[in-house]
Amino acid sequence: MIHAKNVSYTYPDGNKALADVCIDISEGSTVAVVGANGAGKSTLLALLVGIFPAKIGEIEMAGIPVKKDKLEDIRRKVGFVFQNPDDQLFMASVYDDIAFGPRNFGCSANEIKEMTEHAIETMKIEHLKNRAPQKLSGGEKRNVAIAAVLAMNPEVLLFDEPSSFLDPKSRRNFIHAMAELGHTKLIATHDLDLVLDLCERVIILKKGEVYADGKPMELFRDQELMEAAGLEIPLSLQNRT
Ligand SMILES: Nc1ncnc2c1ncn2[C@@H]1O[C@H](COP(=O)(O)OP(=O)(O)O)[C@@H](O)[C@H]1O
Numbered sequence: 001m002i003h004a005k006n007v008s009y010t011y012p013d014g015n016k017a018l019a020d021v022c023i024d025i026s027e028g029s030t031v032a033v034v035g036a037n038g039a040g041k042s043t044l045l046a047l048l049v050g051i052f053p054a055k056i057g058e059i060e061m062a063g064i065p066v067k068k069d070k071l072e073d074i075r076r077k078v079g080f081v082f083q084n085p086d087d088q089l090f091m092a093s094v095y096d097d098i099a100f101g102p103r104n105f106g107c108s109a110n111e112i113k114e115m116t117e118h119a120i121e122t123m124k125i126e127h128l129k130n131r132a133p134q135k136l137s138g139g140e141k142r143n144v145a146i147a148a149v150l151a152m153n154p155e156v157l158l159f160d161e162p163s164s165f166l167d168p169k170s171r172r173n174f175i176h177a178m179a180e181l182g183h184t185k186l187i188a189t190h191d192l193d194l195v196l197d198l199c200e201r202v203i204i205l206k207k208g209e210v211y212a213d214g215k216p217m218e219l220f221r222d223q224e225l226m227e228a229a230g231l232e233i234p235l236s237l238q239n240r241t
């Protein structure tokens with residue numbers, strides 16, 4: 001479902017963000033991308049959905065090559081939750097923001113209502129539905145942004161730091177909701193405990209390269225590897241001999 005081969009990316013200002021990244025993720029798996037600040041997580045996700053063009057290497061999502069003339073198809077199949085919810089919410093009400101995707105896809109009025117309400121229920125944001133997204137707290141915005149993507153029912157879900165801004169209860173709800181979804185998911189995060197709870201596999205980026213790829217429980221226990229990658233062993237795995 002997610003296929004990246006020898007992908008490199010340099011920003012227009014000459015900043016090299018990704019070097020020769022290869023990733024293959026099969027249908028239905030939940031995979032994390034972790035790495036220190038600046039490791040290239042957000043750049044990788046942006047390339048996977050075609051926000052930046054991958055000039056070097058090839059990318060395919062849900063069987064579609066990520067190329068300029070295919071971006072419309074990619075939008076339908078791949079949902080992307082931005083690092084900053086403000087980049088994603090722009091309608092006058094929360095309900096309209098969540099209904100925006102289904103409406104855009106030309107669904108019937110009934111389908112739009114059903115998809116929108118289902119996403120609202122999943123993210124437990126019934127009480128926010130008539131509010132203005134711009135006036136919500138960071139965590140509330142995050143939940144709305146996630147609902148807006150879920151409403152489109154994409155085949156692949158990409159999340160950039162989904163648990164930032166979320167309080168413990170919303171974070172828990174997010175983990176439960178994701179655990180129940182059979183979709184292919186790629187989650188860029190600093191929240192290693194979330195990775196342990198939710199992901200069967202983790203890709204560790206270091207300075208734009210894939211530094212390690214494996215089972216979270218195994219990689220996160222490896223002190224040397226974690227230090228070299230600029231990461232800390234999650235609290236839940238510390239002090240255990
Ligand atoms: N718009 C940009 N222009 C130039 N360099 C950028 C831009 N965005 C990110 N970078 C650089 O690319 C590298 C990877 O950044 P990013 O993908 O945001 O990392 P992460 O999400 O892992 O923190 C960093 O060195 C960062 O400074």
Ligand SMILES: [Mg+2]
Pocket residue numbers: 041042043083160
């Ligand atoms: Mg980032």
